[in-house]
Amino acid sequence: MKTTCSIVLIGIAGYGEKYLEALQDQGRLSWVKGVVDIRPEQSSYFKTIMEKDIPVYSSLEDFYRAETADLAIISTPIHLHAQQAVIAMENGSHVLCEKPMAGSLEEAEQMRQVRDRTKRFLAVGFNWSFSRSVQKLKKDVQEGLFGQPICARTLVLWPRGEAYYQRSSWAGKLRGPNGEPIFDSIANNAASHFLHHLFYVLGEKEEQSAKIQSLNVELYCANSIETFDTCAVMARTEADVELLYLASHAINQESGPEFELEFEKAIIRYSNGGNIKAAWEDGKEKSYGDPEFEHMHKLEVCIQAVLDGSRNIPCGIEASFSHLIAIKSIHEAVPEVPAFPLEYVKKSIEPKITYVPGLSETLRKCYKEKKMPSEIDPPWAQPGKNINISADTYPY
Template sequence: MNNGNKPNVVLIGINGYGASYLRWLLEREDATLEGVVEIAAEKSGFFDVLQERSIPIYKTIEAFYERHNAELAIISTPIHLHTKQAVYAMEHGSHVLCEKPLTGDPKDLSVWESVSKDTGKWAAVGFNWSFTESIQSLKQDILAGRFGRAIQLKTLVLWPRTEEYFNRSAWAGKKYSPDGTYIMDSIANNATAHFLHNMFYILGDAIETSASVKNVEADLYRVNPIETFDTCAVQMKTTDNVDLLFLASHAVKETEGPIFHYEFEKGSITFSAEDEEPSMRATFKDGTTEDYGNPHVPHVDKLNWCLKALHEKNAIPPCDFRTAATHVQVLGEINDQLDAVKEFPEELKRYESSTKLLYVKGVREKLTEAFQNGVTPVSLI
């Protein structure tokens, strides 16, 4: 360790979401930022600060590890780089915090399993909600049997995304990288992935596990010029026969969600990010209620957990690559259906020139109705 008990950290990817990690790390006194890896560091708003503090900047992960070590490697790079960079970091002595999604390729799961076993290093995955006190408290009560058997979990996320979002990088909305590595960037594998994963996570039979899914039926749509999809209606069933419904779209004009309703034998849990004071609220059939708090809060909890775990033996992340496996596998089944993605017809398309937002008439209403009824819509076209 560097500077007493302060762990060394390397941040791989400092632009995009990586900027949040960089800001947190520059403000902290319980960790030493040993270096950063970024091919375009000069584009970072923190570039001058990095230089002022003499924090080393490297263009490749290999160059960093030639000169340094790190107890924690944070990977906040494009999807198709996650597996390769995580493997390299673990093989060079680092535990890993990898941003979601873990990977676009289900075949990578065995690679993560193998390298973690061989190196003895854990690899946490940054599904934000899984690390929050509110979700942990709710899951503890579910595991304790307070809610009884799960019946149906359903989630709605309507998040508009402009042309700028889809043009933010060369990999946005793409199926594969130039070398053929899976990306599979889509609304379900990126922006709203947290909320799809949360349904799997809440139903896991231990704090660090997710439920398995045996059936996936997806209706996929797009209005934006991407290779994957920006709207989906997905019906799933877990191996314990719990129904899951996930409805999400970028092809809308107004932001709404995440909203969820989790129905159990003894009660239900509801949440809406649109509430004046968002909180997960449980209502039990015996008339009692419970307020679990807001999981949709600043996302530093995952970093806090990882830095604390570096001082603990046998630490097990509440969400690691195994926990994230169900999300990877479900997206694998969804992505097998990309050839069946439906294009929204021209007569339903609307364009807001001031924001450069392309959206579709009627999508918001149809998905909202489907959520209320707990079933996938017959069609969004």
């Protein structure tokens, strides 16, 4: 069994700093054989990297010309994930790629083929799916402890303002400068974990998510972006389970994530800051802990998979396909995102946030009543668009 795991970290500003922080706390910065970033000085860890004599490269190709790594951690813009993951695997590295896995199904399929050919693993960094609390919950779901699933829902109200949308050139964009698919949105970035979670926890196997049969989609936008900052998605799985995802950045008070999973025999609930709890009709309860406490457990899982050679990755390409298919289908259902009418939009000065008064209350009512906004009928709501998903969309 190996005792060390050599690492290359691609992207060291933004979320990449979370990985550097974790590696430093674990006493594993010496395992980092190089970092890749075109503007490394923008990272708050740049001074530490210099002090530790960790080589800095402007491209992943340059790194592999000089070094090798057991594990490549990709924390770069969405439209770079597939290309960098392929380069890493072709050069012998296992991969931990930040969510979402890629910008398109075609890129994801290329990643899957290269993974299978090179015999490397590719993990996708949906945090909760690596947590022990969600793994225990999913195991109980699979073993039928709660009976058959009936429906599930989640609500995420996270304010994001001017600074968030101006942090990069690709924030809120549909495509990159050369037409690369990005589709950056609340459902494909900040709150993507919780859309994926609905699919993942109902997957038949540890490494799979529930497959989607159809979607009903409502998208809205208050900010000046190409995608959307508010959405309501009603999905139906192949097992005929109804899933409701409600999320918005266009609000001025934070709430969530929270979710509820309804089964024949029990209801599982979670609210941010608490534990996942299952409650049966007879009064029995079971607590699974808080998945947020294991935010970076994905890193430990991947390092251990390298050290022991197990390749036991709970959330990889197959588990992430339903989220990617959902994003593709959401944009196909509503290719032109309607803006909230100006009379319903406000702007706060500090912090600079564009928001819709009353939107939080509307989405919370939707969550409580298991309805779409157009069914609640606020004055800005538009009827949802339906889209069916062929089973052939899934490559496995």
